[in-house]
Each structure stands twice: as C-alpha cells, then as structure tokens.
Amino acid sequence: xxxxxxxxxxxxxxxxxxxxxxxxxxxxxxxxxxxxxxxxxxxxxxxxxxxxxxxxxxxxxxxxxxxxxxxxxxxxxxxxxxxxxxxxxxxxxxxxxxxxxxxxxxxxxxxxxxxxxxxxxxxxxxxxxxxxxxxxxxxxxxxxxxxxxxxxxxxxxxxxxxxxxxxxxxxxxxxxxxxxxxxxxxxxxxxxxxxxxxxxxxxxxxxxxxxxxxxxxxxxxxxxxxxxxxxxxxxxxxxxxxxxxxxxxxxxxxxxxxxxxxxxxxxxxxxxxxxxxxxxxxxxxxxxxxxxxxxxxxxxxxxxxxxxxxxxxxxxxxxxxxxxxxxxxxxxxxxxxxxxxxxxxxxxxxxxxxxxxxxxxxxxxxxxxxxxxxxxxxxxxxxxxxxxxxxxxxxxxxxxxxxxxxxxxxxxxxxxxxxxxxxxxxxxxxxxxxxxxxxxxxxxxxxxxxxxxxxxxxxxxxxxxxxxxxxxxxxxxxxxxxxxxxxxxxxxxxxxxxxxxxxxxxxxxxxxxxxxxxxxxxxxxxxxxxxxxxxxxxxxxxxxxxxxxxxxxxxxxxxxxxxxxxxxxxxxxxxxxxxxxxxxxxxxxxxxxxxxxxxxxxxxxxxxxxxxxxxxxxxxx
Numbered sequence: 001x002x003x004x005x006x007x008x009x010x011x012x013x014x015x016x017x018x019x020x021x022x023x024x025x026x027x028x029x030x031x032x033x034x035x036x037x038x039x040x041x042x043x044x045x046x047x048x049x050x051x052x053x054x055x056x057x058x059x060x061x062x063x064x065x066x067x068x069x070x071x072x073x074x075x076x077x078x079x080x081x082x083x084x085x086x087x088x089x090x091x092x093x094x095x096x097x098x099x100x101x102x103x104x105x106x107x108x109x110x111x112x113x114x115x116x117x118x119x120x121x122x123x124x125x126x127x128x129x130x131x132x133x134x135x136x137x138x139x140x141x142x143x144x145x146x147x148x149x150x151x152x153x154x155x156x157x158x159x160x161x162x163x164x165x166x167x168x169x170x171x172x173x174x175x176x177x178x179x180x181x182x183x184x185x186x187x188x189x190x191x192x193x194x195x196x197x198x199x200x201x202x203x204x205x206x207x208x209x210x211x212x213x214x215x216x217x218x219x220x221x222x223x224x225x226x227x228x229x230x231x232x233x234x235x236x237x238x239x240x241x242x243x244x245x246x247x248x249x250x251x252x253x254x255x256x257x258x259x260x261x262x263x264x265x266x267x268x269x270x271x272x273x274x275x276x277x278x279x280x281x282x283x284x285x286x287x288x289x290x291x292x293x294x295x296x297x298x299x300x301x302x303x304x305x306x307x308x309x310x311x312x313x314x315x316x317x318x319x320x321x322x323x324x325x326x327x328x329x330x331x332x333x334x335x336x337x338x339x340x341x342x343x344x345x346x347x348x349x350x351x352x353x354x355x356x357x358x359x360x361x362x363x364x365x366x367x368x369x370x371x372x373x374x375x376x377x378x379x380x381x382x383x384x385x386x387x388x389x390x391x392x393x394x395x396x397x398x399x400x401x402x403x404x405x406x407x408x409x410x411x412x413x414x415x416x417x418x419x420x421x422x423x424x425x426x427x428x429x430x431x432x433x434x435x436x437x438x439x440x441x442x443x444x445x446x447x448x449x450x451x452x453x454x455x456x457x458x459x460x461x462x463x464x465x466x467x468x469x470x471x472x473x474x475x476x477x478x479x480x481x482x483x484x485x486x487x488x489x490x491x492x493x494x495x496x497x498x499x500x501x502x503x504x505x506x507x508x509x510x511x512x513x514x515x516x517x518x519x520x521x522x523x524x525x526x527x528x529x530x531x532x533x534x535x536x537x538x539x540x541x542x543x544x545x546x547x548x549x550x551x552x553x554x555x556x557x558x559x560x561x562x563x564x565x566x567x568x569x570x571x572x573x574x575x576x577x578x579x580x581x582x583x584x585x586x587x588x589x590x591x592x593x594x595x596x597x598x599x600x601x602x603x604x605x606x607x608x609x610x611x612x613x614x615x616x617x618x619x620x621x
Contacts, residue, residue, distance in 0.1 A: 010047045014040045015289050030132050031387035033289050037296020038384075064246050064260050065284035066128060067156060071264020072273050089147060089333055090154025093347070097123035097325050104321075113169040117366045118375065120162050121358060122318060124351035126383050127152045128288055133390055134346065143335060144342035151347060159258050159353050166357070167364045203252050210245060210259065214266030222272040235279040242280065291352070299380050303373065314378045319385070322348040338398055345393040349386045350379030416477035417441035421485040422467035422497055424455055427513050427534055428487030432460070443476045447488075468496040470504055478505045486512040486528075491519050498526045520572060540565055 014036035022032025040047040098119035105115030130148055131140075139145045218241065225234050242260050249259030267273060304311050323344050330340035358376050361367040367375075419435060419442045421428050428444070435442050444462045446452050452462045465472040467488070478484070484501055488494050494512065501510055511530045514520040520531050540561045547557035 010040055011290050011293050014047075014293055019289070029136060029289070030129050030292055031384075033292030034296040034384045034387070037293035038299060039296075040293070041297035041299065043299070043301035061246070061287050064256050065242060065280055066131070066288060067258070067261035068242050068264040069277055069280060069284060070127075070131075070153070070156075071261040071266075072268050072277055085147060085150035086154050089329060090151040092329055092332075093151050093326065094120075094123045094155060094158055096329070097322060100321060100325065114367055114371075117166060117169050117361050120165070121354050121361070122350055122375070122379070124155045124159070124353050124357075125152060125322075125347040126349055126351040126386065127156060128291060128352055129349070129383055129386050130346050132288065133387060137390075137394075139342065142339060142342070144339040144346065147330070147333070147335065147339075147343050148346045155351065156258060156261060156353075159357070162357060163360060166361050166366050170365045206248055206252050207259075207262065210248070210263055211266050214263050218267065219270050219272065222270070222275075226272070226275075234275065238276050238279045239283070295352070295380055295383060298376075299384070300373070300377050303377055304381075307374070311374065311377060311381070314374070315381045315385070318350065318378060318382055319348045319389070341393055341397045345389045345397075346386075348389065349382040352383070354379040415441075415443060416480055417443045418482040419443070419485060420445065420467075420473075420476050420478060420481050420483070421487060422446075423486070423488035423513075424460070424462050425451060425487070425489050427489070428485065429455065429460075431485055431487060442485075443481075445472065445476060468493065468500050470500060473501065473505065478508055481508055484508050484510045486510055488513075491515055491522075494519070495522055495526065498523055498528050502527050517572065536565075536568075 015033060018036035018039070019029045019032040022035065023029060039045060098116070101119035101122050102112075102115045105118055106112055110118075130152060134140045134145050134148065140149065221237065222234070225237055241263070245259045245263045246256035249256045267276065270276075326344035326347055327340055330343050335343060355376060358367065358372040358379075362369050362372045419440060421432050421442050421444045424432060424444050424446045425448075428446075432442055432444060444460065445465050445467045446455075446462050447464070447466045449464065452464055455462055463476070465476075467473065478501070484505075486494055486498055486501075488497065494514075498510060498512060501508060509530070510528045512523050512528045512532070514523055514531050514533050516533065520533060523531050543564075544557040544561040547560060548554060552560070
C-alpha cells in the first residue's frame with residue numbers, strides 16, 4: 001500500500017514504538033526517530049516507498065514551524081543585544097567553515113563555483129536536531145547551549161543570501177539537470193522567468209508585506225478572533241498564518257522556513273505571542289518527529305553499499321573539520337573547556353537546509369545531480385550520528401573536562417564565622433540576607449562561577465569552592481562554626497556534602513534544604529535533623545489563600561494550614577521508620593492521610609461547639 005494515509009500511519013506507528021524505547025535506553029528522542037526511519041525505510045522493511053517523499057514534504061513543515069516559534073522568542077531588541085555572538089561567533093563559523101571546505105574542494109579539482117556552493121551548504125548545521133537534543137538534556141541555558149543557538153540563528157538567516165547566491169554560480173556546461181519545478185510552484189507561477197531587477201523588487205515587496213502585516217494588521221485580527229472565544233478558530237488562524245507565509249516565500253523562490261522565522265520575529269512583541277506558541281507547539285513537535293523519521297528513511301543504503309569508503313570518509317571528514325573549527329572558535333571566544341566540547345560536538349553535522357539547498361543547486365545547474373545525491377547522503381548520515389556524538393561527549397569527555405572546568409583552585413578563605421552557607425542561589429540568598437540583617441557572620445560557599453560573579457556585584461562576599469571537599473570545609477572553619485546551612489540546588493551534591501559534614505564534623509549542626517519528601521528521607525538517613533522542604537511553606541501559604549478565596553474566614557484558613565503543617569511534619573518523622581519498605585510505607589501513608597481528614601473535620605466541629613475563633617489550635621503553633 002502506497003497511499004498517503006498508509007504512509008502517515010506507518011510513520012506515526014514507528015514514532016510511537018521507537019521513541020519511548022530510545023528514551024528508555026538513554027539515547028534521546030531524535031536518535032529514536034532516525035532509527036525508526038531507517039527501519040521502516042526502503043532498505044530495511046520497505047514499509048515506506050513511493051509515497052515517502054510526500055510525507056517528507058509534509059514533515060518538513062516541522063522545521064518551518066520550529067523556526068516560526070524561534071522567531072517568536074526573539075524580540076528585535078533581543079536580537080540587537082545578541083548581535084555580538086550572532087554576528088561574531090555565527091559569522092566566523094559560517095565564514096571559516098565555508099573557506100576551509102572551499103579550499104579542500106578546489107584542491108581536489110572541483111571548479112571554484114562548485115567548491116564555493118558545497119562549502120556554503122555544508123557550513124550549515126541542523127537547527128532541528130541540535131535544539132531538540134539540547135532542550136531534552138536541559139542544556140539550552142548553558143554557555144555552550146546559548147553559543148550554539150547564536151550560531152544556528154546566524155546560519156538560518158544566512159540561508160536567504162545563499163539562496164540568492166546559488167543561481168549566480170550556475171555553470172552552463174552542466175545543463176539543466178534538476179527536477180521539475182511544478183511541485184515547487186503549485187500555483188503555476190514562477191518569478192524566475194522575470195528580469196533580475198523585477199525579481200528583486202517582488203522579493204523585497206513580499207518581505208516588506210510580511211513585516212508590515214505582522215506589525216500593524218495581524219494583532220488586530222488576533223484580537224477580533226480572540227473575542228469570539230473560539231479556541232479552534234484561533235488555532236486555525238495561527239496555522240493559516242504560517243502556511244500562508246510559507247507559500248508566499250515558496251512562490252518567490254525563497255526558503256519557507258526563513259519566511260516564517262521572519263514573521264515570528266515580527267510578531268515577537270505581540271500580546272498574543274504566548275497563545276501562538278501554545279497552539280503551534282504540538283503541531284511542531286509531531287511534524288519535527290516525522291521530519292527526523294523521513295531523514296532516516298531517506299538514507300540511500302544502495303549508494304552507501306556501492307561507495308562505502310568514500311561516503312564514510314566524507315562523513316568523517318565533515319564532522320572532523322567542523323569539530324576542529326568549532327573548537328578553535330570556542331577557544332578564541334574563551335569558552336570553558338567542557339562547554340567548548342559540548343559546543344563543538346553539538347554543531348559538527350550538516351543541516352536540514354542542505355536538502356533544500358542541494359536540490360536548489362541542481363535545479364540551477366550549480367552542482368551535478370550525482371554529486372548532490374552523494375552529499376545529501378553524507379549530510380543525512382552526519383545528522384544521524386549527532387545524538388551518538390552527544391552521548392560520547394556526555395559520557396566520555398564531560399566527566400573528565402567538566403571536573404577540570406568546574407573545580408579550579410578554590411578561593412582562599414580568610415575569615416571564620418559562626419555560620420557556613422553552602423549554596424547561594426535563590427534559596428541560600430534568603431537565608432544569608434536574614435542572617436546578615438541580624439548581624440550574624442556567615443561564610444558563603446558556592447561552586448558556580450557565574451552565580452558568584454553575579455552576587456558579588458551586589459556586595460556579597462562569596463567564596464568559590466565545592467563544599468563536599470574536606471580541605472575546603474577546614475579552611476572555612478567548620479571545626480569552630482556553630483551551624484552549617486545546606487542550600488545547594490543539586491540533590492546528589494547535597495547528600496554528598498551532608499555525609500562529609502556529619503562524618504568529619506559531628507558537632508556541627510546542619511540545617512538543610514530538601515527538594516521533596518524522598519530527598520528529606522535521604523537526608524534523615526544521614527542523620528540530618530533540621531530539614532526544610534523548599535516549596536512546602538510557600539505552598540501552604542498559597543493553599544491558605546485558596547481557602548480564603550473559596551469562602552473560608554482568615555482564621556479558618558490559617559488554622560487549617562497550621563493543622564496540615566503540624567500533621568505533615570509529624571507524619572514525615574513517623575513514616576521514616578518504614579522508609580525502604582515500599583508496601584508498609586504506602587499503607588501507613590494512606591492511614592495518615594485518613595487521620596488528617598478526620599483531624600480537620602473534628603477541628604471544624606470543635607469550633608462550632610465551643611465558638612473557638614482563635615488563629616491557632618492548641619499544639620499546632
């Protein structure tokens with residue numbers, strides 16, 4: 001069966017089966033999608049055949065929507081503020097990579113036009129795979145994540161001038177050997193037949209129209225639709241907007257993805273930006289998954305079987321060249337070593353725009369079709385290898401080099417105070433400020449250079465160091481200190497520090513921050529007596545506010561919160577004896593929850609009988 005519906009069914013089934021397995025094995029969803037594409041592709045089970053190109057064209061819309069959502073996050077003033085890393089790091093990456101590949105191609109006997117076209121196309125990396133992988137691993141906010149994003153942003157914007165440049169590199173000797181443009185211009189109109197100056201005017205007018213409509217008209221349409229309170233109409237208009245812009249850009253021969261990216265930037269200041277993100281996000285995620293599967297299915301294993309050494313050599317060369325260039329740029333821009341490795345391994349592949357650009361290059365007689373087919377396979381394989389490269393970096397390089405980066409020489413501590421605070425983030429700062437306000441001296445330790453730099457600007461004295469290191473604790477005066485405040489924002493590190501302090505400084509009292517009940521029990525196992533769950537009290541206050549909004553009197557809401565707090569803290573201690581015996585722990589938890597319901601009910605009855613309007617119940621203060 002080669003119907004479009006059957007093809008789509010197979011793609012969705014492959015995604016549902018493969019991605020959870022890949023996630024369970026720690027490989028990430030992108031690699032799961034790519035493997036699924038290979039398995040259902042024409043060279044393994046051949047579930048997708050003649051109709052696979054239709055699904056690929058459909059799935060490419062995931063890239064279009066992803067760039068639209070990226071554009072929504074980039075307000076013009078933010079773009080201006082990031083112009084340094086975008087133009088500097090991104091511009092150098094594209095420029096240097098293009099130059100190196102151009103020189104290699106030229107040395108191997110290709111014409112300068114072919115070499116330049118190949119260099120420009122292979123300089124690009126995969127926005128879809130890199131951002132998906134970094135987001136999954138929670139690395140987007142890191143130095144490497146932000147640098148990768150800046151480079152990808154420049155690359156995406158560079159596609160427009162590359163598309164404009166490729167026709168100028170056309171080599172008449174090749175002849176017109178590209179594919180028919182009927183599918184590329186569904187309306188039957190192409191501006192390619194027009195004189196160059198007319199073509200340029202039409203392109204400029206379309207882009208200007210997108211900017212003007214997005215800036216001045218679309219928000220009023222969104223406001224009108226929002227007033228109907230019909231969510232599906234809002235979603236339909238959001239999709240209509242993306243598809244309409246993509247179609248307009250396609251008709252004038254430019255990248256649909258770049259057009260929607262531009263529209264996203266224009267709408268970034270709109271009050272409906274978050275609503276647009278919410279509506280389009282599910283479609284983007286699904287279509288991106290289909291796109292990754294399509295990439296896997298499009299890998300031509302016949303060509304790989306015919307020229308295995310050539311193809312694998314080219315893939316290796318592409319990855320190594322980009323790795324070296326990216327690493328050198330990271331050194332130039334003074335990235336920490338672990339971040340530099342992450343940055344280099346993230347972007348050392350070809351990009352999805354290569355499929356479009358190589359096709360465009362063959363249509364314009366810039367690159368011969370056999371050469372383009374080979375390079376498309378190289379790009380697809382490099383994209384497939386990216387998640388594996390990321391895993392190798394994570395498992396082999398990061399444990400070695402991140403230790404070197406994150407643990408330079410600790411600061412020399414030249415003071416002794418009654419209180420030591422480990423961790424000076426959003427939690428530890430509140431504790432430290434309260435103690436400082438009451439003239440209590442503290443020695444503050446933190447292991448994040450960026451955090452230390454930030455709080456030092458506000459006048460706080462913070463020492464760099466890993467509080468789990470015994471030598472640092474001695475330097476901080478742990479023998480003479482009265483109290484150790486454990487406020488680090490890493491569960492495992494908190495347990496490591498608590499164990500070190502309890503073992504080597506048994507007389508030093510510990511006040512610890514915990515993240516949840518499980519973490520609390522783990523700290524209790526280490527002998528920590530005073531533990532505060534970081535969100536417990538604020539959640540209680542919010543709960544009391546909710547009760548008041550639901551009609552409870554203030555004293556009633558306050559008493560209910562106090563009863564709940566007293567009961568929960570007592571239960572936490574009582575249940576600890578069952579920690580490790582899951583069945584007994586669950587049974588006791590259910591019994592304690594029932595006790596709480598009865599306790600709150602009896603308190604309400606006592607108040608009614610005795611007219612007790614006090615703010616505290618005896619024993620709960």
